[in-house]
Amino acid sequence: MKKHNFSAGPSILAPEVFEKASRALLDFEGTGLSVAEISHRSAEFVRVIERARSLALEIAGLDDTYTALFLQGGASMQFLMVPYNLLERKAAYVDTGTWANKAHKEATLFGEAIVVASSKAEGYKYIPKEINVPTEVDYLHITTNNTIYGTEYHSIPDTKVPLVADMSSDIFSRPMDYSKFDLIYAGSQKNLGASGSTLVLIKKDILGKVSRKLPSMMDYQLHIKNDSMYNTPSTFAVYVNLLVLEWLQAQGGLKAMEVRNRAKADLLYAEIDRNPLLKGYAEKEDRSLMNVVFNLTDESTQVRLDSLCKEANISGVKGHRSVGGYRASIYNAMPIESVQVLVEVLKEFERTA
Numbered sequence: 001m002k003k004h005n006f007s008a009g010p011s012i013l014a015p016e017v018f019e020k021a022s023r024a025l026l027d028f029e030g031t032g033l034s035v036a037e038i039s040h041r042s043a044e045f046v047r048v049i050e051r052a053r054s055l056a057l058e059i060a061g062l063d064d065t066y067t068a069l070f071l072q073g074g075a076s077m078q079f080l081m082v083p084y085n086l087l088e089r090k091a092a093y094v095d096t097g098t099w100a101n102k103a104h105k106e107a108t109l110f111g112e113a114i115v116v117a118s119s120k121a122e123g124y125k126y127i128p129k130e131i132n133v134p135t136e137v138d139y140l141h142i143t144t145n146n147t148i149y150g151t152e153y154h155s156i157p158d159t160k161v162p163l164v165a166d167m168s169s170d171i172f173s174r175p176m177d178y179s180k181f182d183l184i185y186a187g188s189q190k191n192l193g194a195s196g197s198t199l200v201l202i203k204k205d206i207l208g209k210v211s212r213k214l215p216s217m218m219d220y221q222l223h224i225k226n227d228s229m230y231n232t233p234s235t236f237a238v239y240v241n242l243l244v245l246e247w248l249q250a251q252g253g254l255k256a257m258e259v260r261n262r263a264k265a266d267l268l269y270a271e272i273d274r275n276p277l278l279k280g281y282a283e284k285e286d287r288s289l290m291n292v293v294f295n296l297t298d299e300s301t302q303v304r305l306d307s308l309c310k311e312a313n314i315s316g317v318k319g320h321r322s323v324g325g326y327r328a329s330i331y332n333a334m335p336i337e338s339v340q341v342l343v344e345v346l347k348e349f350e351r352t353a
Protein backbone atom coordinates (compact mmCIF):
# COMPACT_ATOMS: atom_id res chain seq x y z
CA MET A 1 0.00 0.00 0.00
CA LYS A 2 1.26 3.47 -0.91
CA LYS A 3 2.41 5.44 2.12
CA HIS A 4 1.67 9.03 3.07
CA ASN A 5 5.17 10.26 2.33
CA PHE A 6 6.18 13.39 4.26
CA SER A 7 9.87 12.99 3.40
CA ALA A 8 11.97 16.14 2.92
CA GLY A 9 13.54 14.82 -0.28
CA PRO A 10 13.61 12.78 -2.40
CA SER A 11 9.93 13.29 -1.91
CA ILE A 12 6.47 12.57 -3.16
CA LEU A 13 5.46 13.17 -6.79
CA ALA A 14 1.95 13.19 -8.24
CA PRO A 15 0.60 9.68 -9.01
CA GLU A 16 0.19 10.65 -12.70
CA VAL A 17 3.88 11.55 -12.82
CA PHE A 18 4.93 8.22 -11.32
CA GLU A 19 2.70 6.40 -13.77
CA LYS A 20 3.92 8.18 -16.89
CA ALA A 21 7.55 7.96 -15.75
CA SER A 22 7.31 4.24 -15.12
CA ARG A 23 5.73 3.64 -18.53
CA ALA A 24 8.50 5.67 -20.17
CA LEU A 25 11.13 3.58 -18.39
CA LEU A 26 9.84 0.58 -20.33
CA ASP A 27 8.94 2.25 -23.60
CA PHE A 28 9.46 5.94 -24.19
CA GLU A 29 6.67 7.31 -26.39
CA GLY A 30 6.53 4.25 -28.62
CA THR A 31 10.22 4.43 -29.54
CA GLY A 32 10.81 0.87 -28.37
CA LEU A 33 13.49 2.26 -26.07
CA SER A 34 13.51 3.22 -22.40
CA VAL A 35 13.86 6.91 -21.49
CA ALA A 36 16.94 5.74 -19.58
CA GLU A 37 18.56 4.33 -22.73
CA ILE A 38 17.61 6.74 -25.52
CA SER A 39 20.37 8.96 -26.84
CA HIS A 40 20.36 12.41 -25.29
CA ARG A 41 21.02 13.63 -28.86
CA SER A 42 17.92 11.92 -30.24
CA ALA A 43 15.13 14.13 -31.58
CA GLU A 44 12.80 12.65 -28.93
CA PHE A 45 14.98 13.61 -25.99
CA VAL A 46 15.92 17.01 -27.42
CA ARG A 47 12.17 17.73 -27.53
CA VAL A 48 11.89 16.75 -23.85
CA ILE A 49 14.66 19.04 -22.64
CA GLU A 50 13.56 21.91 -24.90
CA ARG A 51 10.00 21.67 -23.66
CA ALA A 52 11.12 21.40 -20.00
CA ARG A 53 13.30 24.46 -20.45
CA SER A 54 10.60 26.59 -22.03
CA LEU A 55 7.96 25.45 -19.52
CA ALA A 56 10.24 26.31 -16.58
CA LEU A 57 10.73 29.83 -17.95
CA GLU A 58 7.04 30.20 -18.75
CA ILE A 59 5.92 29.09 -15.27
CA ALA A 60 8.44 31.49 -13.71
CA GLY A 61 7.17 34.26 -16.00
CA LEU A 62 10.70 35.00 -17.23
CA ASP A 63 11.43 36.49 -20.65
CA ASP A 64 14.26 35.66 -23.04
CA THR A 65 16.81 37.69 -21.11
CA TYR A 66 16.82 34.54 -18.95
CA THR A 67 17.65 30.97 -19.75
CA ALA A 68 17.07 27.65 -18.01
CA LEU A 69 19.66 24.91 -17.52
CA PHE A 70 19.31 21.35 -16.29
CA LEU A 71 22.58 20.42 -14.63
CA GLN A 72 23.78 17.70 -12.28
CA GLY A 73 25.46 17.72 -8.88
CA GLY A 74 22.42 18.98 -6.98
CA ALA A 75 21.98 22.30 -5.26
CA SER A 76 25.27 21.54 -3.51
CA MET A 77 27.13 21.92 -6.82
CA GLN A 78 25.45 25.31 -7.29
CA PHE A 79 26.94 26.40 -3.96
CA LEU A 80 30.27 26.51 -5.78
CA MET A 81 29.20 27.21 -9.37
CA VAL A 82 27.59 30.49 -8.26
CA PRO A 83 30.76 32.01 -6.78
CA TYR A 84 32.91 30.44 -9.52
CA ASN A 85 30.91 32.38 -12.14
CA LEU A 86 29.88 35.50 -10.23
CA LEU A 87 32.24 36.30 -7.38
CA GLU A 88 34.94 38.78 -8.41
CA ARG A 89 35.32 41.20 -5.51
CA LYS A 90 32.92 40.33 -2.74
CA ALA A 91 29.63 38.51 -2.18
CA ALA A 92 26.99 38.80 0.54
CA TYR A 93 25.10 35.88 2.10
CA VAL A 94 22.14 35.68 4.46
CA ASP A 95 22.58 32.84 6.93
CA THR A 96 19.17 31.29 7.58
CA GLY A 97 20.15 27.67 8.19
CA THR A 98 22.29 24.69 7.37
CA TRP A 99 22.02 24.98 3.58
CA ALA A 100 22.56 28.76 3.56
CA ASN A 101 25.60 28.16 5.71
CA LYS A 102 27.01 25.57 3.33
CA ALA A 103 26.46 27.89 0.36
CA HIS A 104 28.40 30.63 2.17
CA LYS A 105 31.22 28.29 3.13
CA GLU A 106 31.79 27.33 -0.52
CA ALA A 107 31.88 30.99 -1.56
CA THR A 108 34.72 31.71 0.89
CA LEU A 109 36.92 29.46 -1.25
CA PHE A 110 36.61 31.92 -4.14
CA GLY A 111 36.97 35.30 -2.51
CA GLU A 112 35.51 37.52 0.16
CA ALA A 113 32.06 36.30 1.18
CA ILE A 114 30.42 38.19 4.00
CA VAL A 115 27.40 37.22 6.09
CA VAL A 116 25.10 40.26 6.16
CA ALA A 117 22.47 38.76 8.47
CA SER A 118 22.03 35.56 10.44
CA SER A 119 19.40 33.96 12.66
CA LYS A 120 21.84 31.33 13.91
CA ALA A 121 21.93 32.64 17.51
CA GLU A 122 18.17 31.99 17.73
CA GLY A 123 18.37 28.47 16.32
CA TYR A 124 17.39 29.70 12.84
CA LYS A 125 13.79 30.17 13.99
CA TYR A 126 13.21 33.26 11.87
CA ILE A 127 14.15 35.10 8.67
CA PRO A 128 16.23 38.25 9.33
CA LYS A 129 14.33 41.28 8.01
CA GLU A 130 16.96 43.99 8.39
CA ILE A 131 19.68 43.27 5.92
CA ASN A 132 22.29 45.79 5.07
CA VAL A 133 23.89 44.95 1.77
CA PRO A 134 27.00 46.89 0.72
CA THR A 135 26.48 48.28 -2.79
CA GLU A 136 29.86 47.02 -3.99
CA VAL A 137 29.06 43.29 -3.65
CA ASP A 138 28.76 41.17 -6.78
CA TYR A 139 25.57 39.52 -5.52
CA LEU A 140 23.40 38.78 -2.51
CA HIS A 141 22.57 35.11 -1.85
CA ILE A 142 19.45 34.00 0.01
CA THR A 143 17.79 30.64 0.69
CA THR A 144 14.08 31.23 0.13
CA ASN A 145 12.94 28.18 2.11
CA ASN A 146 14.90 26.61 4.92
CA THR A 147 14.07 22.96 4.65
CA ILE A 148 15.50 21.87 7.99
CA TYR A 149 14.16 24.66 10.25
CA GLY A 150 10.87 25.27 8.45
CA THR A 151 11.21 28.98 7.70
CA GLU A 152 10.46 30.73 4.43
CA TYR A 153 10.74 34.25 3.02
CA HIS A 154 7.22 35.61 2.62
CA SER A 155 8.54 38.75 1.02
CA ILE A 156 11.65 38.96 -1.10
CA PRO A 157 14.13 41.65 -0.07
CA ASP A 158 14.60 44.59 -2.44
CA THR A 159 18.23 44.92 -3.41
CA LYS A 160 20.29 47.05 -5.71
CA VAL A 161 22.75 44.22 -6.29
CA PRO A 162 22.12 41.02 -8.27
CA LEU A 163 20.03 38.58 -6.25
CA VAL A 164 20.79 34.84 -6.20
CA ALA A 165 18.53 32.28 -4.53
CA ASP A 166 18.63 28.67 -3.50
CA MET A 167 14.95 27.72 -4.04
CA SER A 168 15.48 23.97 -3.76
CA SER A 169 12.60 23.39 -1.39
CA ASP A 170 10.01 25.96 -2.47
CA ILE A 171 10.47 26.63 -6.17
CA PHE A 172 7.15 26.94 -8.02
CA SER A 173 5.15 26.57 -4.81
CA ARG A 174 3.61 30.05 -5.16
CA PRO A 175 3.40 32.99 -7.53
CA MET A 176 6.19 35.51 -7.04
CA ASP A 177 8.15 37.98 -9.08
CA TYR A 178 10.87 35.61 -10.26
CA SER A 179 12.40 38.43 -12.29
CA LYS A 180 13.60 39.98 -9.00
CA PHE A 181 16.28 37.29 -9.11
CA ASP A 182 19.29 37.13 -11.38
CA LEU A 183 19.98 33.48 -10.68
CA ILE A 184 17.77 30.81 -9.13
CA TYR A 185 18.74 27.20 -8.54
CA ALA A 186 16.87 24.20 -7.22
CA GLY A 187 17.70 20.53 -6.90
CA SER A 188 14.86 18.54 -8.43
CA GLN A 189 14.02 16.15 -5.66
CA LYS A 190 11.70 18.39 -3.63
CA ASN A 191 9.30 20.25 -5.91
CA LEU A 192 10.54 19.40 -9.40
CA GLY A 193 10.98 15.69 -9.78
CA ALA A 194 13.37 12.86 -9.05
CA SER A 195 16.91 13.46 -7.82
CA GLY A 196 19.58 13.72 -10.50
CA SER A 197 18.96 17.08 -12.11
CA THR A 198 19.14 20.68 -10.96
CA LEU A 199 17.22 23.54 -12.51
CA VAL A 200 19.16 26.81 -12.88
CA LEU A 201 17.38 29.94 -14.12
CA ILE A 202 19.87 32.63 -15.12
CA LYS A 203 19.66 36.18 -16.33
CA LYS A 204 22.21 35.88 -19.10
CA ASP A 205 23.77 39.33 -18.78
CA ILE A 206 25.18 38.65 -15.29
CA LEU A 207 27.63 36.12 -16.76
CA GLY A 208 31.07 36.63 -18.25
CA LYS A 209 32.22 39.24 -15.75
CA VAL A 210 34.73 37.35 -13.63
CA SER A 211 38.40 37.28 -14.49
CA ARG A 212 39.19 33.75 -13.29
CA LYS A 213 39.40 30.83 -15.71
CA LEU A 214 36.48 28.44 -15.41
CA PRO A 215 36.75 24.66 -15.80
CA SER A 216 34.31 23.60 -18.52
CA MET A 217 31.82 21.81 -16.28
CA MET A 218 31.71 24.83 -13.95
CA ASP A 219 31.01 27.35 -16.69
CA TYR A 220 27.36 28.42 -17.03
CA GLN A 221 28.05 30.06 -20.39
CA LEU A 222 29.40 26.82 -21.80
CA HIS A 223 26.35 24.92 -20.56
CA ILE A 224 24.09 27.56 -22.13
CA LYS A 225 25.94 27.32 -25.43
CA ASN A 226 25.50 23.54 -25.38
CA ASP A 227 21.80 23.60 -24.38
CA SER A 228 22.52 21.75 -21.10
CA MET A 229 24.13 18.94 -23.12
CA TYR A 230 27.83 19.67 -22.80
CA ASN A 231 27.91 16.29 -21.12
CA THR A 232 25.22 13.62 -20.90
CA PRO A 233 22.28 14.90 -18.86
CA SER A 234 20.28 12.54 -16.68
CA THR A 235 17.67 11.73 -19.34
CA PHE A 236 15.33 10.11 -16.85
CA ALA A 237 15.52 12.94 -14.31
CA VAL A 238 14.95 15.61 -16.97
CA TYR A 239 11.98 13.67 -18.34
CA VAL A 240 10.48 13.57 -14.83
CA ASN A 241 11.10 17.35 -14.60
CA LEU A 242 9.02 17.78 -17.74
CA LEU A 243 6.21 15.59 -16.38
CA VAL A 244 6.15 17.57 -13.11
CA LEU A 245 6.09 20.93 -14.92
CA GLU A 246 3.25 19.71 -17.15
CA TRP A 247 1.37 18.42 -14.11
CA LEU A 248 1.84 21.77 -12.38
CA GLN A 249 0.38 23.66 -15.32
CA ALA A 250 -2.53 21.25 -15.66
CA GLN A 251 -3.36 21.88 -11.98
CA GLY A 252 -3.69 25.60 -12.69
CA GLY A 253 -0.12 26.80 -12.32
CA LEU A 254 1.46 28.71 -9.45
CA LYS A 255 -1.76 30.32 -8.22
CA ALA A 256 -3.38 26.92 -7.81
CA MET A 257 -0.24 25.62 -6.11
CA GLU A 258 -0.33 28.42 -3.58
CA VAL A 259 -4.01 27.83 -2.73
CA ARG A 260 -3.34 24.12 -2.33
CA ASN A 261 -0.16 24.62 -0.30
CA ARG A 262 -1.71 27.22 1.98
CA ALA A 263 -4.70 24.99 2.74
CA LYS A 264 -2.41 22.12 3.73
CA ALA A 265 -0.09 24.28 5.83
CA ASP A 266 -2.97 26.09 7.59
CA LEU A 267 -4.57 22.79 8.52
CA LEU A 268 -1.39 21.37 9.99
CA TYR A 269 -0.19 24.52 11.79
CA ALA A 270 -3.67 25.00 13.31
CA GLU A 271 -3.44 21.54 14.87
CA ILE A 272 0.11 22.13 16.10
CA ASP A 273 -0.96 25.41 17.73
CA ARG A 274 -4.05 23.83 19.26
CA ASN A 275 -2.59 20.56 20.49
CA PRO A 276 -1.07 20.95 23.99
CA LEU A 277 1.38 18.09 23.34
CA LEU A 278 3.00 19.88 20.40
CA LYS A 279 4.94 23.08 19.82
CA GLY A 280 5.84 24.63 16.47
CA TYR A 281 9.53 25.38 15.88
CA ALA A 282 9.67 28.50 13.69
CA GLU A 283 8.38 32.02 14.43
CA LYS A 284 4.80 32.21 13.17
CA GLU A 285 5.32 34.99 10.64
CA ASP A 286 8.15 33.14 8.91
CA ARG A 287 6.67 29.66 8.91
CA SER A 288 7.29 27.59 5.80
CA LEU A 289 4.42 26.36 3.66
CA MET A 290 6.62 23.46 2.58
CA ASN A 291 8.32 22.05 5.68
CA VAL A 292 6.33 22.04 8.91
CA VAL A 293 8.67 21.55 11.86
CA PHE A 294 7.40 20.81 15.37
CA ASN A 295 8.54 19.33 18.64
CA LEU A 296 6.86 17.50 21.50
CA THR A 297 6.29 19.29 24.80
CA ASP A 298 7.33 16.01 26.44
CA GLU A 299 10.06 14.18 24.52
CA SER A 300 9.26 10.90 26.27
CA THR A 301 6.01 10.62 24.29
CA GLN A 302 7.88 10.23 21.01
CA VAL A 303 7.70 6.44 20.89
CA ARG A 304 3.91 6.63 21.13
CA LEU A 305 3.55 9.22 18.34
CA ASP A 306 5.96 7.26 16.15
CA SER A 307 3.90 4.13 16.49
CA LEU A 308 0.64 6.01 15.76
CA CYS A 309 2.23 7.39 12.58
CA LYS A 310 3.37 3.94 11.57
CA GLU A 311 -0.09 2.46 12.10
CA ALA A 312 -1.56 5.21 9.91
CA ASN A 313 0.92 4.40 7.12
CA ILE A 314 2.73 7.73 7.53
CA SER A 315 6.37 7.86 6.48
CA GLY A 316 9.18 10.41 6.63
CA VAL A 317 8.07 12.70 9.49
CA LYS A 318 11.17 12.34 11.63
CA GLY A 319 12.81 15.74 12.20
CA HIS A 320 16.29 16.56 10.95
CA ARG A 321 18.95 15.55 13.47
CA SER A 322 19.91 19.19 14.11
CA VAL A 323 16.39 20.16 15.30
CA GLY A 324 14.95 16.87 16.56
CA GLY A 325 11.20 16.38 16.84
CA TYR A 326 9.19 16.16 13.64
CA ARG A 327 9.13 17.62 10.17
CA ALA A 328 6.26 17.13 7.77
CA SER A 329 7.27 18.12 4.24
CA ILE A 330 4.16 19.03 2.28
CA TYR A 331 5.52 19.95 -1.14
CA ASN A 332 3.33 20.73 -4.19
CA ALA A 333 2.53 17.09 -4.94
CA MET A 334 1.32 16.26 -1.41
CA PRO A 335 -2.47 15.89 -1.40
CA ILE A 336 -4.47 17.48 1.43
CA GLU A 337 -5.90 14.04 2.23
CA SER A 338 -2.50 12.92 3.53
CA VAL A 339 -2.26 16.02 5.72
CA GLN A 340 -5.73 15.21 7.08
CA VAL A 341 -4.50 11.74 8.03
CA LEU A 342 -1.55 13.26 9.90
CA VAL A 343 -3.80 15.75 11.70
CA GLU A 344 -6.10 12.89 12.76
CA VAL A 345 -3.08 11.04 14.14
CA LEU A 346 -2.01 14.12 16.12
CA LYS A 347 -5.52 14.39 17.58
CA GLU A 348 -5.51 10.70 18.46
CA PHE A 349 -2.10 11.22 20.09
CA GLU A 350 -3.68 13.79 22.41
CA ARG A 351 -6.84 11.75 23.11
CA THR A 352 -4.86 8.68 24.12
CA ALA A 353 -2.30 10.53 26.28
Ligand SMILES: *Cc1c(COP(=O)(O)O)cnc(C)c1O
Pocket residue numbers: 009073074075076077099143145146147166167168169187188190
Ligand atom coordinates in the same frame (compact mmCIF):
# COMPACT_ATOMS: atom_id res chain seq x y z
C1 LIG B 1 17.91 19.72 -0.17
C2 LIG B 1 18.50 21.07 -0.21
C3 LIG B 1 19.80 21.28 -0.68
C4 LIG B 1 20.72 20.15 -1.10
O1 LIG B 1 20.37 19.67 -2.31
P1 LIG B 1 21.25 18.57 -3.07
O2 LIG B 1 20.49 18.44 -4.34
O3 LIG B 1 21.24 17.34 -2.22
O4 LIG B 1 22.61 19.09 -3.24
C5 LIG B 1 20.26 22.58 -0.75
N1 LIG B 1 19.49 23.61 -0.38
C6 LIG B 1 18.25 23.44 0.10
C7 LIG B 1 17.43 24.64 0.51
C8 LIG B 1 17.71 22.16 0.19
O5 LIG B 1 16.46 21.99 0.67
